[in-house]
Amino acid sequence: MMETAVRTLTQSRRPPRTAFLASIVAHGRRAGIPALATAAVAVAPALLAAQEEGVIPGVALTLLYENRYVPPIAILPIATTGDSPEVGERVGAILARDLDYSDRFVIVDSLPAVFSDEGVEYGFWDQYGVDWLLTGRVERVAGSRFLSVELHDIVTADLRARTRVPLPAPDHPDFRMAVHRVSDQVVMWVTGEQGMAASRIVFRMRPFGDPDSKELYMVDSDGANLRRLTWDSDLAISPAWSPDGARIAYTSYKTGVPRIFELDLARNTERSIGPANEGQHHMPAYHPHGGEIVFRLMSRSVDGLFSYNIRDDCCLRQLVSGLSENVQPSYSRDGRSIVFVSLRFGSHTPQVLIMPSEGGRPQTLSPYRYGQGGFFTDPDWSPLADQVAFAGRIQGRGTYARYHIFIADLDEGGSRLTQLTREGNNEDPSWAPDGRHIVFIGERSNGTGVFVVDSVTGRTRVLVANVDAEDTDWSPSLGADGASRSTRGGPQGGIR
Amino acid sequence: MSNPRFVLVALAVSLLVIGCGGGQEQVMEDPAPTGPTPEELAEAQRIEDSIRAYNAEQARLQAEREAEARETARRAAAARNTLMQAVYFDYDESNIRTDTETALRAKMEILRANPGVMLRMEGHADERGTSEYNIALGNERAESVIQFLTGFGISADRFTSVSYGEEQPAMQGSNEDAWALNRRVEFVITAGGDAIVGG
Structure with a gap:
């Protein structure tokens, strides 16, 4: 009884996180994709605000409030054995920031001093109001370092999981990434x-x-470690990560004609990929199995989407025919579909379409309405769910059009759009490997930069401030050698 | 050799040698202090005049040749300039404007006179519209220029095209002045550039 009372008390002290998400529900039906009934929870004042904010032709804008309990976690100072305390502090700071940026925890940061090194006093932490407690230690043994962490479930009063991993020296370029992987392990344990x-x-x-x-640049998920990848003194466009995270394909003009190149990040080498015949090659995207790309080939006679086998260097195939431009392809997570932008409705009303990856009849995903235009571009398919993020233009106050980031949920027929950004102009969205966060380019009154938004809570942070960046692409989850982990999925099978 | 003074000295020396003939020793007489005869002077003058005239003619011819070469180079430079001058387009259009047509006709004459010249057409767009659409628009502009020129019988094999979309503005800025300069096709000579002759 006592414990229940405390639990209730602590829950009341826990700051509830309320997400303010705008949702757009399309009225009516479009070819192939049934529209949802407009039964979204409409809150009167919110609806009013939404109408002031902007409209998409043929689409009603409502706001949905999403309440979600976010568990508090305490991270004890990382102890050190045979190493300087500073290393422990650095590890602790990276862990705390990662878990904060995961948007799955409330980080409890004013911790009481813990004098006992004799195990975790669950009762104490329970009364302190945390659900999870993370402890860790850096050990230095014979020149090698190890980081071990333990995750304690305060609610059930037991050790949930522990891990011990090699830790590179603090000045080694892989030091931060090793700690990031432990952060992801903690997220996996909890969620x-x-x-x-x-x-x-x-x-x-x-x-x-x-x-x-x-030129191409790369930055870690927490904004650290910004560095330059290409030194061509030429135009680099539309970089795309390979599914194993070891390579980046992009278009370069360095030979005088735009062609696709592939950087091998571990070997620091580069090769030309794609068919050698004439034509201008743009916007590569990898098939999820990594052996094939889809790209835009433009020549005197054709401008269309083609696939090409980069493993065997063969088999150029046109996927969608016709004279209208079809651009910006992105594979679905299962590789069976391709989402792309078509200008078939008019060069100033780009629309997002989906078609089978071997070609075939496409269907519109964005809420195009005949005669009413609409502007939807930059689609990116979630690596974990059937959701597509894209940028769309909506009419703001007065005559100014605004560009915002939207998500279309294909499980719900693709007709329901969630608007993720609320201010400035926003474009080039790309999904994180958690299928939850999205990186994008944001233009604000105080400058342009790279931002990250959490699609669940709407929380937005600056990744790289004040850079005139374009064409973001978020890598898959990266393993020890910079390449993607071979295994995905968690103990609870959390990956859909 | 044609110096008259030298001729006179040579004459005196040869007379001296003839006078010493016969093997007999003779008292050397000072040669009489004789000047060149009027005939000799006139002859020398005639030779000198003809040489001067010849030299003047050579210099005139040389200057003429140089002027001609300068003119040829000037015309080649002008031709090259004309060939490389960018042409401009209306907003969201790839059709050939009248001023663009005039410019292209001038290029066409040069291309006819220089069958070895090959060009790369680089299409550009202003910043409005999506960057992907502008890649297509830049390409349409380059192709539109190629189509115009091949329509006058110039082989399409002499042209390649590449689109830069909105990536390389000629002028920075978000105003009509900048946009008008950025909606363009630029010309790069990829072969035969060293041997261009003017029209």
Whole structure:
């Protein structure tokens, strides 16, 4: 009885996180995709605000409030054995920030001093109001370092899980990534779902002092470790991660004609991929099995989406025919479908379409309504769910159009859009490996930068501030050698 | 050799040698202080004049040749300039404007006179519209220029095209002045550029 009382008390002290998410529900039906009945929970004042904010032709805008309990976690200072306390502090800081950025925890940061090293006093932590307690230690044994962490479930008063991993030296480039992988392990223990701490984001931007070129850059998921990948003094466009996280394909103009190149990050080498015949090659995207790309081939006679086998260097195949431009392809997570942008409805009303990956009749995903235009672009298929993120233009106050990030949920017929951004202009969304966070380019009154938004809570943070970046792509989950983990999925089978 | 003074000295020396003939020793007489005869002077003058005239003619011809070469180079440079001058387009259009047509006709003459010249057409767009659409628009503009030129019988094999979309503006800025300069096709000579002759 006593414990129940405390639990109730602590729950009342826990700051409930309320997510304010705008949802858009399409009225009526479109070819092939049934629209949802407009039964969304409409809150009167919110609806009013939404109508002031903007409209998409043929689409009603409502706000949905989503309440979600976010468990508090305490992270004890990381102890050290045979190593300087500073290493422990650095590990603890990375863990705390990763778990905060995962948006799955409330980080309890003013911790009481714990004097006993004799196990975890569950009763004490229970009364302190945390659900989870993370303890850790860095050991230095004969020149090698190990990081061990334990996750304690305070509610059930037991040790939930523990791990011990080799830790590179603090000045080693893999040091942070090793800690990020432990953060993702903690997320997996608690939620059974894939995290995104051990991942990176690639984008392109103008290097300092070279106004005529755009080069590729890469940054860790927490905004650390920004570095330049290409030194071509030419145009680099639309980088895309391979499914194993070891390679990045992109379009470069360095031979005078735009062609696709593939960077091998571990070997620091590069090769040309794609058919050698004439034509301009743009916007590569990898098939989930990694051996094939889909890209846009443009020549005197054709402008269309083609697939190409990069493993055997063969088998160019046109996927969608016709004179209208079809651009920006992205494979579905199972590789069976391709989402892309088509200009078939007019060059200034780009629409998001889905078709079978071997080609075939496409269906519109974005809420195109005949005669009413609409502007939807930059689609990216979630690695974990049948959701597509894209950028869309909506009419803001007055005559100004605004660009925002939306998610279309294909499980619900694709007709329901969730609007993730509320301010400025936003484009180039790309899903994190957790299928939950999205990186995008945001233009604000104080500058353009790379942002990350949590699609569940709507919480937004700056990843790289004040850079004129474009074409973001979020890597898969990265393993020890920078490549993707071979195994996905958690103890509870949390990966859909 | 044609110096008259030298001729006179040579004459005197040969007279001296003839006078010493016969093996007999003779008292050397000072040769009489004789000047060149009026005939000799006139002859020398005639030779000198003809040489001067010849030299002047050579210089005139040389200057003429140089002027011609300069003119040829100037015309080649002008031709090259004309060939490489960018052409411009209306917003969201790839059809050939009248000023663009005039510019392309001038290029066409040069291409006819220089069958070895090959060009790369680089299509550009202003920043409005999606970057992917602008890649297509830049390509349409480059192809539209190629189509115009091949319509006048110039082989399509001499042209390649590449689109930069909105990636490389000629002028930075989000205003009509910048946009008008950025909606363009640029021309790069990929072969035969060293041997261009003017029209």
